[in-house]
Amino acid sequence: MRWALVGASTIASQHMIRAIRAQAGGEVARVVSGSRDRAEAYAVEHGIPAYGADLTEALADPTIEAVYISTTNEKHLPQALAAIAAGKHVLCEKPLAMTVADAAAMVRAAGEAGVTFATNHHLRCSGSHRAVRALIREGRVGKVLSVRVFHAVHLPENLQGWRINSVAEGGGVIPDITVHDADVVRFLLDEDPISVVAQATSSGMGQGVEDSAMSVWAMPSGAMVMSHESFTHPFAGSGLEVHGTQGSIFASGVMTQKPVGEIELVDAAGRHAIPFDVHDLYITGVAEFEAAVRGEGQPAATGIDGVKSLAVAAAVREAAETGARVTINYGGTT
Numbered sequence: 001m002r003w004a005l006v007g008a009s010t011i012a013s014q015h016m017i018r019a020i021r022a023q024a025g026g027e028v029a030r031v032v033s034g035s036r037d038r039a040e041a042y043a044v045e046h047g048i049p050a051y052g053a054d055l056t057e058a059l060a061d062p063t064i065e066a067v068y069i070s071t072t073n074e075k076h077l078p079q080a081l082a083a084i085a086a087g088k089h090v091l092c093e094k095p096l097a098m099t100v101a102d103a104a105a106m107v108r109a110a111g112e113a114g115v116t117f118a119t120n121h122h123l124r125c126s127g128s129h130r131a132v133r134a135l136i137r138e139g140r141v142g143k144v145l146s147v148r149v150f151h152a153v154h155l156p157e158n159l160q161g162w163r164i165n166s167v168a169e170g171g172g173v174i175p176d177i178t179v180h181d182a183d184v185v186r187f188l189l190d191e192d193p194i195s196v197v198a199q200a201t202s203s204g205m206g207q208g209v210e211d212s213a214m215s216v217w218a219m220p221s222g223a224m225v226m227s228h229e230s231f232t233h234p235f236a237g238s239g240l241e242v243h244g245t246q247g248s249i250f251a252s253g254v255m256t257q258k259p260v261g262e263i264e265l266v267d268a269a270g271r272h273a274i275p276f277d278v279h280d281l282y283i284t285g286v287a288e289f290e291a292a293v294r295g296e297g298q299p300a301a302t303g304i305d306g307v308k309s310l311a312v313a314a315a316v317r318e319a320a321e322t323g324a325r326v327t328i329n330y331g332g333t334t
């Protein structure tokens, strides 16, 4: 598949160019940046044959089949709508947009245009998360009572730009990391949170945006979810725990971009190390996106999954700002 990158970003450079090229016939044919000079430098650095600052020109190229959008968050909406209008399939970064209504509009537009539209929630693609999900579905923990998500990390210095100081570009740990955690919990439990309570703060890095958040979510099944995200915790480590009536799952080091970590199931019979596949998360995500374009199944995370993860994050921010329990508004998605 021939792809255009919209956004000369770090994530494309570190993961997605490689993931696209790893597919059979996968080509990164163009890059579009807000700056022509930057597009050129990026194209040279990554061996991309065409570049420019004109999205319309890139989208007019009939040989481009799919677009990967990884600009700052406020640009996702107009860029995705333009790509969809040009008949391109779109893999868009999270958060899909600045508001749930905008994200829902993107999904609607893609549906009307008949193109595949997906969200790049990579954690669903990891062998570790898929193994935890399988344990839950096999009934190995019985009825799920609670989930704890530990996603307090240290934001690398090279990413300490718009994420920590720009409301306009969608900064803050809630749009950055809480969306991932929302997607993970929805993926693991196959249900959508109903309401949240939350606190957020700036603990030394955020300038005008929160750099840390903790929230508790109510699930339709009655399970409780506790989620912690931060940019400021160098030594906390990441992970998740799922506690049920018949067992508990401890997955450590798994909230990451790499296929690493450890999973242990503890039940009445003792402690069991759980093996999992260690494939590249992003290669799997692109493979499943391309398969969906061919009519084989769904992308790992659909557009609706992206709307829903944003809806949970938006509710967490509102709850933290108001101190109220917030019922999640999924923007009309079901």
Ligand code: NDP
Residues within 6 Å of the ligand: 006, 007, 008, 009, 010, 011, 012, 032, 033, 034, 035, 038, 039, 070, 071, 072, 073, 093, 094, 095, 120, 121, 122, 159, 161, 176, 257
């Ligand atoms: P970056 O800050 O690296 O890139 C975002 C934009 O900033 C780029 O599109 C580029 O604009 C501009 N930019 C980047 N580097 C420079 C530079 N050195 N000088 C000037 N401008 C620069 O962001 P990320 O790659 O971290 O994130 C991009 C998107 O991807 C976000 O939506 C984020 O939430 C998401 N993301 C998703 C991850 C996942 O695992 N799913 C992981 C990380 C990010 P232009 O294109 O105009 O040149």
